[in-house]
Amino acid sequence: xxxxxxxxxxxxxxxxxxxxxxxxxxxxxxxxxxxxxxxxxxxxxxxxxxxxxxxxxxxxxxxxxxxxxxxxxxxxxxxxxxx
Numbered sequence: 001x002x003x004x005x006x007x008x009x010x011x012x013x014x015x016x017x018x019x020x021x022x023x024x025x026x027x028x029x030x031x032x033x034x035x036x037x038x039x040x041x042x043x044x045x046x047x048x049x050x051x052x053x054x055x056x057x058x059x060x061x062x063x064x065x066x067x068x069x070x071x072x073x074x075x076x077x078x079x080x081x082x083x
Contacts (some may be wrong), residue, residue: 004051011044027079034075038068 018040021033042065049057 002051004047008044008047008051011040011047014040027082031072031075031079035068035072038064038072042068 015037018033018037022030022037025033042061045057045061045064049055049061
């Protein structure tokens with residue numbers, strides 16, 4: 001197991017408390033936790049790309065970063081209408 005995979009595992013464990021926040025807190029706090037989860041997922045993909053020497057995973061991480069930003073803006077707009 002390489003250092004990259006250990007770091008990836010640590011970041012994945014960081015998603016557990018974010019899942020709890022998404023389920024149990026208010027909508028605004030859930031949106032913030034969702035955005036942080038997308039950042040962690042992007043970092044996990046970058047670490048996996050480095051660990052397995054697969055440059056395609058880096059492209060996937062860039063696409064995920066761009067789409068999660070757009071998705072977060074859409075969710076924030078929907079929350080604005082609900083609240």
